[in-house]
Amino acid sequence: MIEVMFAIRKDKFKDHPSVIAELDLIEESEQFTHLITLDEPADSEDKINVFQFDNNFQESEEKYKAIRKEILDEESTDDEEDGYQSSNEDEDDDEDEEEDEATDSTTIIDNTETTLRTLRRDIYLTIQSSLDFEECAHKLLRLELKPGQIVELCHMIVDCAAQQRTYMKFYGLLAQRFCQLNSDYAEPFTTIFKSCYDTIHRFETNKLRNVAKLF
Known part of the structure; x- marks a missing residue:
């Protein structure tokens, strides 16, 4: 880092100009440098901070525009600006109409998995609040799970059992009850068991013991 700083200094800050070319609007001969020291009194010009009504506002505004055009080399006229603004407004109107038409025929797809996270949270809170x-x-049956959400319920039961310090029969009996109530729950548990068996070498000792006792 220090070597880079010395290299930049050696090049006399060639790649780091003090004033960007786009902002260098005033020629050096027309620039005024103001030097202020800490010892001498300075006029803070507090009157500038107070609003003063200008009776000749329109004239002052025209003078300001003329000075701005002279400094910034603005060659475009007011008519061109008005035409440009009107064309932009027409384009904006066309774009708004196209967006409205596209919105009417667009189907919103939730890729943030908000529904899935909400479901897993509800299942977890239900499990933890049950005696x-x-x-x-x-309570879980009252959630009226859809066919695709049954797999998440089975995963949550296994995950909750695996995260416990010691194995709790609560989760084994809960999984058994669902398998006895409906055979649709047995297949997801079988798939989860196969997945756990294939990746068993990655489990921690505590998680391995809990999952093994659960199945």
Whole structure:
């Protein structure tokens, strides 16, 4: 880092100009440098901070525009600006109409998985707030899960059981109850068991013990 700084200094800050070319608007001969020291008194010009009504506002505004055009080398006339603005307004109107038409025929797809996260949170809170597995199963059945959400329920039961310090029969009995109630729950648990068996070498000892006892 220090070597880079010395290299920049050696090149006399060639790649780091003090004033960017786009902002260098005033010629050097027309520039005024103001030097202020800490010892001498300075006029803060507090009157500038107070609003003063200008009776000749329009005239002052025209003078300001003329000075601005002279400094910034603005060659475009007001008529051209008005024409440009009107054309932009027409283009904006056309774009708005196209966007409205596109919005009417567009189907919104949620790729943030907000629904999935909400479902997993509800399942987790239901499991943690239940006194026994029968109450938990009853509450989870009241969620009216869709066919695609049954897999998430099975995953949540296995994940909650795996995260415990010691194995709790609560999760095993809960999984057993769902498999007895409906065979649709048995297939996801079988798939999860196969997945866990294939990746068992990655599990921690505690998680391995809990998952093994669960199945």
